[in-house]
Amino acid sequence: MTSDAIDTAESVLPRAMLIRDQLQRSADELLRAARQHDKQLLWLFNFAEAACRKLQVLFPTTDDDLKSGLYWMANRGTVDDIALLGAVKSASGDLRSDLSSLIDAAIREITQRLQQDRAQQLISALLASPNADKKAIASELYQLGVRTRPVRSIRNPLVDVSESRIPQGRILSSFLGLMRDSDRDVCSQVALALAEWAGRDALPELTDLLRQDCSKEGEEAFCSYLITALEHVGGEDAVEAIRAAAESGSDPVRVGAIHALQDLVLGTPVALHEGHPVFDPRDPAKPASRAHNAIVDRIQATLRRLAGDQKVPEFVREEAKEALAAISESAPAELTT
Amino acid sequence: MKNILFVDDEPRRMQLFVEELEACGFHVSFERDAETALAVFRLPDRRFDLIVLDISMPAGGEFAHEDTHQGLRTGLYLYDKIRLVTKEVPVVILTNVADRRVSERFDRQMNCWFFRKSDMLPFQFAEQVSQILGDDRGLPIQ
Numbered sequence: 484m485t486s487d488a489i490d491t492a493e494s495v496l497p498r499a500m501l502i503r504d505q506l507q508r509s510a511d512e513l514l515r516a517a518r519q520h521d522k523q524l525l526w527l528f529n530f531a532e533a534a535c536r537k538l539q540v541l542f543p544t545t546d547d548d549l550k551s552g553l554y555w556m557a558n559r560g561t562v563d564d565i566a567l568l569g570a571v572k573s574a575s576g577d578l579r580s581d582l583s584s585l586i587d588a589a590i591r592e593i594t595q596r597l598q599q600d601r602a603q604q605l606i607s608a609l610l611a612s613p614n615a616d617k618k619a620i621a622s623e624l625y626q627l628g629v630r631t632r633p634v635r636s637i638r639n640p641l642v643d644v645s646e647s648r649i650p651q652g653r654i655l656s657s658f659l660g661l662m663r664d665s666d667r668d669v670c671s672q673v674a675l676a677l678a679e680w681a682g683r684d685a686l687p688e689l690t691d692l693l694r695q696d697c698s699k700e701g702e703e704a705f706c707s708y709l710i711t712a713l714e715h716v717g718g719e720d721a722v723e724a725i726r727a728a729a730e731s732g733s734d735p736v737r738v739g740a741i742h743a744l745q746d747l748v749l750g751t752p753v754a755l756h757e758g759h760p761v762f763d764p765r766d767p768a769k770p771a772s773r774a775h776n777a778i779v780d781r782i783q784a785t786l787r788r789l790a791g792d793q794k795v796p797e798f799v800r801e802e803a804k805e806a807l808a809a810i811s812e813s814a815p816a817e818l819t820t
Numbered sequence: 821m822k823n824i825l826f827v828d829d830e831p832r833r834m835q836l837f838v839e840e841l842e843a844c845g846f847h848v849s850f851e852r853d854a855e856t857a858l859a860v861f862r863l864p865d866r867r868f869d870l871i872v873l874d875i876s877m878p879a880g881g882e883f884a885h886e887d888t889h890q891g892l893r894t895g896l897y898l899y900d901k902i903r904l905v906t907k908e909v910p911v912v913i914l915t916n917v918a919d920r921r922v923s924e925r926f927d928r929q930m931n932c933w934f935f936r937k938s939d940m941l942p943f944q945f946a947e948q949v950s951q952i953l954g955d956d957r958g959l960p961i962q
Contacts, residue, residue, distance in 0.1 A: 507832075511835075511836060514836050514941060514942055515836070517941050517943075524941075525938075525939075525940075525941055528941075529938050547829070547878070550829075550878060550891065551829055551830050554829070554876035554877075554891065554892060554916070555876075555916055557876065557892050558876060558892075558915070558916035558917045558918055558919075559916050559918060559938065581890065584890055585890045585891065588889060588890045588892060592892065592919075596918060596919075599920075
């Protein structure tokens with residue numbers, strides 16, 4: 484913060500504190516008035532409180548006061564407050580570390596909330612729009628999902644199924660219904676969006692579709708999207724479906740499934756090629772669980788079968804061998820205990 | 821007179837809620853941090869008929885070991901610790917937290933109610949508490 488800015492801030496401080504007190508008193512009066520007159524005054528109270536909270540964060544009386552303001556911001560702040568919080572942080576060079584990280588957390592919470600709202604809009608639009616628009620909307624939903632993945636998650640878990648991020652669970656069935664749309668491009672983009680947003684509830688539909696289509700001619704591209712969706716939602720059922728596709732799918736589907744199985748074990752390129760800012764490979768310090776090892780064993784068994792099966796085309800066998808080698812290289816870190 | 825433990829880190833802003841509860845004839849003990857509230861709740865000679873709980877509160881003492889998201893979710897852990905002691909006491913969550921996952925977590929709980937501060941005037945809140953406690957006059961004692 485420049486010295487001019489500091490001088491300006493100091494000169495407005497008494498007035499800002501006065502306004503804040505007045506606003507707080509006004510807010511209290513509104514509540515009292517609402518008690519006797521009109522419940523709609525709640526809206527006015529919330530409006531006044533929002534203004535109070537901005538002043539509380541800008542001109543806190545104590546660190547605890549700032550903390551309370553930040554809690555409110557995290558839970559109810561709006562897009563304007565993101566800029567305000569950023570300014571508070573950059574203007575406060577000697578801010579305590581817990582307060583600084585709370586500002587970051589508040590910005591993150593507001594951002595996630597806004598993105599959830601946007602996701603809700605997109606999902607509603609997806610369900611209501613004509614087919615011509617569905618593909619683009621689903622694609623935007625997918626991109627929003629990638630950008631807003633929770634930090635430190637690449638969303639392709641081997642053992643635990645990803646938690647659904649779809650804002651309203653009840654619309655999932657309509658969402659899944661789009662996977663059977665007559666336009667395969669729409670289905671593919673919806674599958675990709677599900678990869679980012681869906682959880683356990685979507686697995687039966689995704690696994691059914693992959694089982695039905697994995698060996699059909701002309702469905703290779705759609706199946707690759709299904710495999711991506713299953714890989715990102717993760718969990719044992721998803722792994723089993725991908726493993727089955729690797730063993731009995733058409734050759735291009737087999738290759739896609741082999742890559743997905745490798746990614747599920749190693750947690751590799753998925754996030755990188757999407758340009759996601761946070762890449763979080765499996766933590767090598769964390770010992771793998773028994774369930775994890777059992778799933779990896781089954782994946783390796785499938786890959787060995789494919790690598791050694793002379794009836795399988797050579798390029799598929801080579802992919803299986805490479806995946807096996809990559810998984811074996813990671814064994815000391817991943818597969819111990 | 822029924823006793824209410826009110827836990828919120830902002831006593832000044834919750835004053836009107838407390839006043840409305842008191843006007844309905846309840847005795848309100850206010851605690852502004854989770855650690856103290858838990859200690860008070862565990863006192864053998866204190867008995868509360870209902871607990872009002874905020875979610876975002878500073879996470880000190882016993883709660884420092886939990887992942888409270890910088891205090892944004894401290895109340896979740898306080899709720900769990902209260903439930904380890906008893907499942908009988910009604911708990912009313914009164915919070916600004918808008919995260920659907922948090923409200924859904926409490927929707928599944930027995931003997932628990934979830935309200936957002938932004939949706940409720942203090943006297944409406946007092947009416948709800950009166951109903952929960954089976955004392956649904958909903959009107960303050962004059």
